[in-house]
Amino acid sequence: MSRTLIDIHILQTVPPSNLNRDDTGSPKTAVYGGVRRARVSSQAWKRATRVAFDSHLDTSELGTRTKRVVELLAAEINDRAPELSERATDLATETIKAVGIEVKAPEKDKAPQSGYLLFLSRRQIQNLADAAIEAAGADDVKKALKDAKVKDLADRDHSVDISLFGRMVADQADINVDAAAQVAHAISVHPAETEFDYYTAVDDHTGDDETGAGMIGTVEFNSSTLYRYATVDVNRLADNLGSTIAVRRAVEAFLESFVRSMPSGKQNTFANRTLPEAVVVLARESQPINLVGAFESPVRESDRAGRTKRAADALRDEAREIERAYGEQPIDSWVTRLGDDTASLDDLGPNVPLTELVTQLGDLVGSRVEERS
Known part of the structure; x- marks a missing residue:
């Protein structure tokens, strides 16, 4: 029985921000390829995706x-x-x-x-x-x-969100739901340093002999170009939902929400919300494949190319090398991207607006689920 797996790869640049902080208030980080990277946990982006479902699905479809x-x-x-x-x-x-x-x-x-x-x-x-x-x-x-x-x-x-993200019931394991979606921790494609913003808050009601600074403090932040990855097992999603129409709606909503969402940490402080520079969707039959190996050697900008271009080229090269070495040819693929810096990604699939990507992916998922049933 054929499988259908949807791999979503995203390159997204965020300005100074603190999307996801640890227990000390510092932006989360991880060491990868021997250097420290900015990191946003999978839980943070799954939560942001679930919140974004409200814009794409009826409340009756959610939990x-x-x-x-x-x-x-x-x-x-x-x-x-x-x-x-x-x-x-x-x-x-x-x-x-x-x-x-x-x-x-x-x-x-x-x-x-x-x-x-x-x-x-x-x-x-x-x-x-x-x-x-x-x-x-x-x-x-x-x-x-x-x-x-x-x-x-x-x-x-x-519901759609339970079917995608799963459910663990400690007291009754037999009503657990296996997740159909997996989300990786997002990491920067380059080394990232945590910086400090020293700020003062002015007291508007002070005497003539007072400086006006009512509070001082620091906020930690970083800026980064992130590689984000998620995968959806369409077969498992169909088992959880039991309806072709529901599966199609779930995949479309997940893609749209995952692409457009952003964790809300410190957004009022940094106004850091952006949209991705590039989205690559690869449909597979064998197994999900995270392309993070493209960035094991950290991307470093130069006079000739910035991070986004180098990251896009590295992502394209990694995907091609996996196809060559392992015969992992996708059954279908699409690219949504911005500007000339990401042009190399057109080698991986047709360049279409996100709305068309969502619709065409939905068509593929619907037909594959119908064939399976």
Whole structure:
């Protein structure tokens, strides 16, 4: 049975910024190729991508990840059956327990919470609420919920984001969802140094003998040209979603959102939001292939070429070498890019606007899923 894997490669330059900081407030970094690089964690960009889904998908196609799942379910029960408002929290608690999820005792004036973040789709919340409302009329609510097999209700009708990014349920491993998408940590294609911005905040209301500096401090930042990579296993996504139309919408939304999104760290301070210089999408049948090896030798600008051009050339060369050495010829490919510095990437696929890339990728995914079914 043929596989369909979608590899997304991005080159993106960001100005002074602190997209993703560690516990000390410093921009995250990593050593690669013997030099320190700027880094943005995969979790940060997955979160940004999930937030961007709101612009491309209906809320009914998305999920919620929260510890406050009892509160979320109780609100749904209350909306569907207002006459049960006084029992909604208790019904929600028993329903979540019936799924097999441990629920912690509530703090003062708060609903109970799960011991960890729980990812449920909108449809799953609705289905669990319906089961809770039905069980509310039984003499033994716990038995009614067990008979309703509420655990199964939490393991079907997965949302797009759960299907892409997966779900781990510590208490009930059998309702885990294997992620169809993998996102790499973004790293700079060149050495990167952390710098410090010394700032003062002026107090607008001061006396004549005062300097006006009400606060001083420092903010750490760096600037970089990042290589970003993600891959989507279309077969696994189809298994999770079960619908060709849903799979196509999920892949299109993921591509658009991953390309356009950016982690929100310190955006008000640096106004650092940019769009990529280049997006290369390669559809494969064998395995996903991260092309980060193109930058193991760090890119260094010169009088003749800046970082973007050298990075684009290196990415093109790495892709071609992998094709030559391993016979890894993509089944289809596309490029969306800016300016002359990225022109070498046209060797990897037709140069099209992002909207056309998304549509053509959707066509490919739809036809491949139909063939598989």
